[in-house]
Amino acid sequence: MKEFDLIARLKTTLPTHDSVLAGAGDDCAVLNLGLPHDLVLFKTDAVVEGVHFTADTPPEKIGRKALARCLSDIAAMAGTPTHAVVTLALPTTFETTRVEAIYAGLNALAREHSVAIVGGETTANPDRLLLSIAMLGTVPRNRQVLRSGAKAEDAIFVTGTLGGSLSGRHLDFEPRLAEARWLAEHFTIHAMIDLSDGLAGDLRHILEASGVGAELLSSAVPVSRAAKQLARDESSAKPPLLAALTDGEDFELLFTIASRSAVPLLDAWRAQFPDVKLSCVGKITTTPGLRLRDERGLREFNLRGYEHFDS
Amino acid sequence: MKEFDLIARLKTTLPTHDSVLAGAGDDCAVLNLGLPHDLVLFKTDAVVEGVHFTADTPPEKIGRKALARCLSDIAAMAGTPTHAVVTLALPTTFETTRVEAIYAGLNALAREHSVAIVGGETTANPDRLLLSIAMLGTVPRNRQVLRSGAKAEDAIFVTGTLGGSLSGRHLDFEPRLAEARWLAEHFTIHAMIDLSDGLAGDLRHILEASGVGAELLSSAVPVSRAAKQLARDESSAKPPLLAALTDGEDFELLFTIASRSAVPLLDAWRAQFPDVKLSCVGKITTTPGLRLRDERGLREFNLRGYEHFDS
Numbered sequence: 180m181k182e183f184d185l186i187a188r189l190k191t192t193l194p195t196h197d198s199v200l201a202g203a204g205d206d207c208a209v210l211n212l213g214l215p216h217d218l219v220l221f222k223t224d225a226v227v228e229g230v231h232f233t234a235d236t237p238p239e240k241i242g243r244k245a246l247a248r249c250l251s252d253i254a255a256m257a258g259t260p261t262h263a264v265v266t267l268a269l270p271t272t273f274e275t276t277r278v279e280a281i282y283a284g285l286n287a288l289a290r291e292h293s294v295a296i297v298g299g300e301t302t303a304n305p306d307r308l309l310l311s312i313a314m315l316g317t318v319p320r321n322r323q324v325l326r327s328g329a330k331a332e333d334a335i336f337v338t339g340t341l342g343g344s345l346s347g348r349h350l351d352f353e354p355r356l357a358e359a360r361w362l363a364e365h366f367t368i369h370a371m372i373d374l375s376d377g378l379a380g381d382l383r384h385i386l387e388a389s390g391v392g393a394e395l396l397s398s399a400v401p402v403s404r405a406a407k408q409l410a411r412d413e414s415s416a417k418p419p420l421l422a423a424l425t426d427g428e429d430f431e432l433l434f435t436i437a438s439r440s441a442v443p444l445l446d447a448w449r450a451q452f453p454d455v456k457l458s459c460v461g462k463i464t465t466t467p468g469l470r471l472r473d474e475r476g477l478r479e480f481n482l483r484g485y486e487h488f489d490s
Numbered sequence: 491m492k493e494f495d496l497i498a499r500l501k502t503t504l505p506t507h508d509s510v511l512a513g514a515g516d517d518c519a520v521l522n523l524g525l526p527h528d529l530v531l532f533k534t535d536a537v538v539e540g541v542h543f544t545a546d547t548p549p550e551k552i553g554r555k556a557l558a559r560c561l562s563d564i565a566a567m568a569g570t571p572t573h574a575v576v577t578l579a580l581p582t583t584f585e586t587t588r589v590e591a592i593y594a595g596l597n598a599l600a601r602e603h604s605v606a607i608v609g610g611e612t613t614a615n616p617d618r619l620l621l622s623i624a625m626l627g628t629v630p631r632n633r634q635v636l637r638s639g640a641k642a643e644d645a646i647f648v649t650g651t652l653g654g655s656l657s658g659r660h661l662d663f664e665p666r667l668a669e670a671r672w673l674a675e676h677f678t679i680h681a682m683i684d685l686s687d688g689l690a691g692d693l694r695h696i697l698e699a700s701g702v703g704a705e706l707l708s709s710a711v712p713v714s715r716a717a718k719q720l721a722r723d724e725s726s727a728k729p730p731l732l733a734a735l736t737d738g739e740d741f742e743l744l745f746t747i748a749s750r751s752a753v754p755l756l757d758a759w760r761a762q763f764p765d766v767k768l769s770c771v772g773k774i775t776t777t778p779g780l781r782l783r784d785e786r787g788l789r790e791f792n793l794r795g796y797e798h799f800d801s
Contacts, residue, residue, distance in 0.1 A: 185586050186612060189593050193607040194600045198572070208608030210573060210626075213525055223575040223624050225613045261509070262521060264534040266622050275496050282500050289505045296504040297519030301497060302536045306617040311577050313534050313624030315521075 201325055204388070206255035206372060207316070209323050218323055220258045220316035224248045228307040232350070238277045239284030240350040241310065246285045248375070249314040250292060250354035251430045255373040256325075257363035258318035260294045260356070266311040268304030281310065292356065322363050324434070329370035329389035333435035333463040336444070339456055341378055341429050342406030342422035349428040358452060359432055366444055371434035377425040378460075379480055381433055383469060395461035395480070397473035400424060424471075424480070435463055512636055515699070517566035517683060518627070520634050529634055531569045531627035535559045539618040543661070549588045550595030551661040552621065557596045559686070560625040561603060561665035562741045566684040567636075568674035569629040571605045571667070577622040579615030592621065603667065633674050635745070640681035640700035644746035644774040647755070650767055652689055652740050653717030653733030660739040669763060670743055677755055682745040688736040689771075690791055692744055694780060706772035706791070708784035711735060735782075735791070746774055 190203045200218065201209040207220040226232060226245045246263065253260045265285065267278065282299070289296055294314070338355055355373070362368050370385045378400065386393055397420055406422035417425070436444060441459055448457045461472075471480040501514045511529065512520040518531040537543060537556045557574065564571045576596065578589065593610070600607055605625070649666055666684070673679050681696045689711065697704055708731055717733035728736070747755060752770055759768045775781075782791040 185589060186610070189590065189610055192593065192597055193610060194597055194604075195606045195608070196604060199606050199608055202606065202608040203610045208573070208575065210608065212523065212530070212572075212628075213528075214523060217524075219523070221573060221575055221608060221624075221626065223577045223609055223611055223622070225577045225579060225611070225622065227579060227613055227615055229616060230614045261523075262519070262532060264519065264532055264624055266534045266536045268536060268538060268620060268622075278496060279500065282503065286503055286505055293505075293507060295506045295510050295513065297506070297510055297513040297521065297532055298534055299497070299500055299504060299514045300534055300536065302538055303541045304538055304615065304618070304620055305540060307615070309579060309615055309620060311534070311536065311579075311622040313532075313575055315532065315626075317523075 205326050206252040207258065209256065209318070216319060217317040218320055220253055220256050220318060221313070222249055222252045223311065223313040224252065225309060225311040227309045236350065238280035242281035242283065242285030243288050244350050245310040245312050246288050247352060247354050247430070249312050250356060251373040253314060253316040254354050254356045254359040254432065255371050256318055256323050257359045257368070257371065258316040258323070259360065260292055260314055260316040262295045262297050262315045263289065264298035264313050265296060266300045266302060268302050268309040268311070270307055271303070271305045273308070324363055324368045324371040326370050326372050326385050326388035329385050329391050329435040329463050331391055331463050331465040332438050333369055334438045334441040334459050335382070335393060335395070335433070335435050335461045335463060337374070337378065337401065337431055337433050337458050337460050339429065339431040340401040340403035341374070341431065342403045342419060342426045343409050344405065344426060344428040346405045346409060348405065352430045354430065355432045358455060361451060362434065365447060366436055366440055369435045369437070371432060374429040374431045374433055375427060377427050377429070378433065379424045379469060385433070385435065386467070386469065392464040392467040392469065393461055394464055394470045394472055394477065397471055399458055399460045401456055401458045438462065516637050517563040518569065520567065520629070527630060528628040529631055531564055531567050531629055532624070533560055533563045534622065534624040535563065536620055536622040538620045547661065549591035552619070553592035553594065553596030554599050555661050556621040556623050557599050558663060558665050558741070560623050561667060562684040564625060564627040565665050565667045565670040565743065566682050567629055567634050568670045568679070568682065569627040569634070570671065571603055571625055571627040573606045573608050574600065574623055574625045575609035576607060577611045577613060579613050579620040579622070581618055582614070582616045584619070635674055635679045635682040637681055637683050637696050637699040640696050640702050640746040640774050642702055642774055642776040643749050644680055645749045645752040645770050646693070646704060646706070646744070646746050646772045646774060648685070648689060648712065648742055648744050648769050648771050650740065650742040651712040651714035652685070652742065653714045653730060653737045654720050655716065655737060655739040657716045657720060659716060663741045665741065666743045669766060672762060673745065676758060677747055677751055680746045680748070682743060685740040685742045685744055686738060688738050688740070689744065690735045690780060696744070696746065697778070697780065703775040703778040703780065704772055705775055705781045705783055705788065708782055710769055710771045712767055712769045749773065
């Protein structure tokens with residue numbers, strides 16, 4: 180908890196100015212630079228050896244993951260990524276082929292999304308590899324989706340299936356950019372976030388930013404095959420539902436929408452994205468806190484998602 | 491040399507698009523985002539414990555230095571900084587007061603220059619503290635100054651005095667933002683860079699980007715008191731002139747201008763910035779390479795500046 184408290188305290192002291200429509204504390208900063216039709220999104224994120232990948236991770240996947248995490252943050256604002264700069268901090272001894280492979284993975288994903296890589300710094304980090312990426316994007320004015328807009332009685336939706344990402348998916352997930360833009364174009368999305376800390380943890384970010392609470396229906400939470408497989412394979416693994424609620428790095432979209440739009444959304448989604456699951460997992464409440472409804476009734480859900488330093 | 495070769499090779503493979511007027515390889519990327527009057531500058535830079543500061547460096551100065559380095563890169567393009575995002579990678583055990591002090595130093599300098607800090611991520615870097623900053627800025631269209639515009643017969647100028655920065659100045663230098671903007675407003679600056687790798691090393695960056703050579707006049711190189719003091723104090727220290735030519739982290743401006751403007755520039759500068767030294771240290775030549783003229787005549791200068799990983 181120390182880290183979350185520290186970050187919350189630091190946020191209150193940061194210099195700002197009128198051009199900042201959303202600063203630290205959302206998935207991206209939202210800036211009014213004076214473009215006639217668009218706002219600018221700005222985000223930084225880092226992956227670190229031994230934390231977000233291992234010494235054995237194929238280097239192409241390290242570069243891909245570092246960029247994909249930033250793309251997922253742009254998606255969470257319903258934006259379009261445009262430019263990125265890369266800082267690669269290298270251990271004292273490194274293979275140039277490893278560095279080239281990291282960039283190959285990063286560049287390939289950047290090309291898929293028409294992102295220009297406009298700066299590539301290297302520095303020394305003697306003990307381990309660290310890759311920090313900063314990204315710019317755009318979103319049409321008044322179409323950005325913040326964490327703070329959830330309203331009581333909203334339906335809560337999540338894309339894909341959740342849990343067990345660290346057994347593989349975290350290295351090759353597809354950032355939900357097209358899905359998020361489609362959502363913002365066709366529906367009024369009240370609040371959105373990408374899942375990096377786990378469904379429960381990231382939903383709490385929305386609840387805190389919006390000043391509301393939520394009820395989740397445990398039977399509606401889409402549990403991934405990976406989470407089920409892990410629970411079968413290892414007696415010490417989390418039960419699958421708990422994994423789906425608390426595992427980090429799903430990089431799916433979590434959003435809220437007026438409940439009257441829930442059925443039209445599900446219909447339109449199935450036609451547009453037949454291969455991507457969309458689940459209504461609960462509703463926003465005026466009562467603060469996060470509650471889980473299961474066969475035993477309604478109870479407070481007090482576990483946070485996977486608490487790492489990243490916000 | 492391995493690092494420079496690797497970086498040069500990586501640069502050729504980076505994805506780009508039409509909005510990128512200058513990408514990796516200049517002090518900042520220069521982007522045409524569609525603002526009516528301005529181009530956007532984008533830069534990332536990192537400082538690492540044990541490389542750019544030590545465990546004993548006062549934390550306020552770590553934060554200050556990290557931001558000041560980015561500001562110096564914005565200055566090198568004659569730009570105005572606007573927004574920054576911060577990634578702070580923290581060792582496994584850290585004092586929250588140290589982190590707050592890092593931000594205090596960073597925030598204070600940001601406020602001086604009206605820079606909004608719009609994102610503050612933290613992540614883990616188990617062995618040492620690393621601070622990565624990405625910055626946005628603006629420059630009026632057609633007033634950006636690249637490294638690639640130096641022309642034969644240009645006069646070469648440098649601000650301030652050089653060498654010995656690591657004995658203290660690297661922690662509290664003032665980025666030359668006002669000076670650079672004034673230069674670009676009142677004169678036609680052909681090429682500019684901020685000195686991070688040393689006068690000789692950074693001049694080579696200009697020469698390579700511009701396809702020209704240069705002659706430096708050794709008696710004109712402004713040697714700092716710190717470089718002279720170090721040479722007096724330690725028999726193993728570099729001779730002061732060599733320190734001024736090759737020490738890193740001066741964060742002064744190095745630029746070239748048509749030789750006919752040299753005298754008017756010196757006169758106007760003295761009136762505008764009476765406390766900041768400006769020195770004409772040599773001239774651009776069609777002959778490639780870097781030559782130094784001293785009492786022994788003209789000779790090739792083959793030592794690179796302080797070669798660290800940063801570009």
